[in-house]
Amino acid sequence: MYKFTLNETSYHGAGAINAIPDEIKSRGFAKVLVVTDPDLIKFAVTDKVTAVLKDAGIDYDIFSDVKANPTIENVQAGVACFKKAEADCIVAVGGGSAMDTSKAIGIIITNPEFEDVRSLEGVAPTKNKCVPIIAVPTTAGTAAEVTINYVITDTEKKRKFVCVDVHDIPVVAVVDPDMMASMPKALTAATGMDALTHAIEGYITKGAWELSDMFHIKAIEVIARSLRGAVNNEKDGRDGMALGQYIAGMGFSNVGLGVDHSMAHTLSAYYDMPHGKACAVLLPTVMAYNADYTGEKYRDIAKAMGVEGVDSMTQEEYRKAAVDAVRQLSEDVGIESTLKGVVKEEDVAALAESAFADACRPGNPRETSVEDIIALYRSLM
DSSP states (O other): OOOOOOSEEESSSSGEEEEEHHHHHHHHOOEEOOOOOOOHHHTTTTTHHHHHHTTTEEEEEOOOOOOOOOOOHHHHHHHHHHHHOOOSEEEEEESSHHHHHHHHHHHHOOOOGGGSSSSGGTTOOSSSSOOEEEESSSSOOOOOTTEEEEEETTTTTEEEEEOOOGGGGOOOOOOEEEGGGTTHHHHHHHHHHHHHHHHHHHHHHHOOOOHHHHHHHHHHHHHHHHHHEEEEEEEEOOOOOHHHHHHHHHHHHOOOOOHHHHHHHHHHHHHHHOOOHHHHHHHHHHHHHHHHSSTTTTHHHHHHHTSSSGGOOOHHHHHHHHHHHHHHHHHHTTTOOOOTTTGGGHHHHHHHHHHHHSSSGGGEEEEEEEEHHHHHHHHHH
């Protein structure tokens, strides 16, 4: 038996944010907490959404104390802000950080027994749906607006923990490419490669099946043709990435990921490395590591990446072609190819232990050991 969970409503295309007031009013919400981050406030990106709320006469407060890798303390501050505002819904404006923070806030408000935040790790036995969230992504990468996952950083223990909960999915996703137009090149590249990692890991994960495969292979195709243009701030590229990352999220949210994400979570927890960048640096190496355990799926990946002549290749050739195509895309959008200067040798064993314990690791198509993960980290140093 398989289970699939998606948003009940999503809007796509330029100007989609204009649908937000109707959704708020039709659902009977009276007070909004806008959850966003300081940079989006600084560069007036959040203003695009608050202007729409203001014009519609909708009352709102703003919580903007969201870090790039949101912490337990971030979440607890957000819970306090929601209560003080006497809000009844959340509009999350931002990348994965704002979305993840919003999900944790929303879950704790309706399930206060989890107010310590740590107890939400894994598949927590929450009883109630979270506070209604309208999610407005400003990056084309995490797809948190359509997933049942969120990730919180425990700074005290130097680790990120993954929470998986069908109760946290936003009720509405508003995927407006215009909200992503101000992303700098480096962020566009990193978040875009995160989306590609979602699609590829979701396609080869142990939980993959025909329905999820449909989403993932299409996402790879759309991302492969769009990311370079998005990094150059071309409209077609931005539009393609807004859609491609969402499609990938529809899939991986329901079937899981793999060891690339486990290792990336740990890099972010230890070194505050941006999640998308960590995924991107790891991806070609982890793909090569997994290749012999993926059947014919790398042939499909190579085709979706735009590689020509795949049907005439041997299995070894198309597997290499898939890895090479991903490596070339990563290079073309300016992602570093190593972890040199990032990972410290004295941290490697602890990094590997933490990655092995991560919730994404069991989905990896190849059975993985701590020793294997140590070797993967070291190969990139």
